[in-house]
Amino acid sequence: MFDLRNGSSGSELDEDDHSARDGLVSSKRSSKQDRRLGYVPPKPPRYSVEQDPRILCSFVRGVARYLEDLDITRVRAFDLISGYLRDKALHFYQDEVEYNEDNWTLTEFFEELFNFCFDPDFRILKRIEWMSLKQGNMSVVEYARELDRLAECFGGMAEEIHVIKLWAGLNGKLQGDLWRDGYRPEGTLRTLVMAAKDLEFAYRMHG
Numbered sequence: 039m040f041d042l043r044n045g046s047s048g049s050e051l052d053e054d055d056h057s058a059r060d061g062l063v064s065s066k067r068s069s070k071q072d073r074r075l076g077y078v079p080p081k082p083p084r085y086s087v088e089q090d091p092r093i094l095c096s097f098v099r100g101v102a103r104y105l106e107d108l109d110i111t112r113v114r115a116f117d118l119i120s121g122y123l124r125d126k127a128l129h130f131y132q133d134e135v136e137y138n139e140d141n142w143t144l145t146e147f148f149e150e151l152f153n154f155c156f157d158p159d160f161r162i163l164k165r166i167e168w169m170s171l172k173q174g175n176m177s178v179v180e181y182a183r184e185l186d187r188l189a190e191c192f193g194g195m196a197e198e199i200h201v202i203k204l205w206a207g208l209n210g211k212l213q214g215d216l217w218r219d220g221y222r223p224e225g226t227l228r229t230l231v232m233a234a235k236d237l238e239f240a241y242r243m244h245g
Contacts, residue, residue: 079107087126087155091191094155097122098148115144130154164191172207178234181207182227201227212237 082100085093101122105115116139120131130151135142168188173181185204189195205213205223215237221230 079104082122084122084124085127086124091152091156092187094148094152095190102144116142116147119147127151127155161192164188168192169203173209173212178208178212178231178238182231197227198224201225201230204230208234211241 080100080103082104083093083097085097088094101119105118108118110118116131116135120128120136123131134150135147165188168185168191171181171185171188176184182204185200185207189200202223204227205216208216212234216230216233219233219237221233223230
């Protein structure tokens with residue numbers, strides 16, 4: 039869910055992945071140039087333990103950007119991260135990581151923090167909820183956002199699967215009209231959502 043090696047979080051601080059570090063040289067140069075220009079990176083939000091993966095994801099992204107902007111090494115990064123943890127999240131760091139930092143990567147730390155914060159069946163339940171979700175009375179945008187929100191809870195969702203699921207949960211009239219207009223449950227998610235939004239707008243315009 040938290041892959042700091044593929045750029046999704048904005049950090050290349052897992053130092054044993056040399057290819058990721060090589061691929062982000064330009065980003066590091068940009069960060070150094072920003073600092074020379076007086077840029078002060080925004081501090082990440084603080085994190086306790088809340089049953090909302092979006093809050094944890096926001097914390098991870100904020101920390102990753104902050105560490106990259108400051109060009110901090112991995113081991114040194116844990117000292118900084120601990121300053122933004124509170125309550126049970128801080129206890130997890132103190133009990134599991136503080137005296138064993140050399141054996142942890144940032145990706146492993148965030149994954150285990152997730153496992154500590156959320157029930158063991160959390161991802162399974164959210165995946166089931168995602169699979170059963172239908173548009174119903176939601177607008178296309180609301181439906182697409184809810185699918186995104188649920189997908190963030192378990193991660194690892196390929197876009198082609200997401201496209202098929204979005205199509206399958208659309209109201210029947212939208213599915214039929216999309217098919218009539220040449221669209222299929224394939225391609226990009228953005229293309230399908232935009233086409234469905236246009237049809238929905240046309241419905242409203244014509245009563």
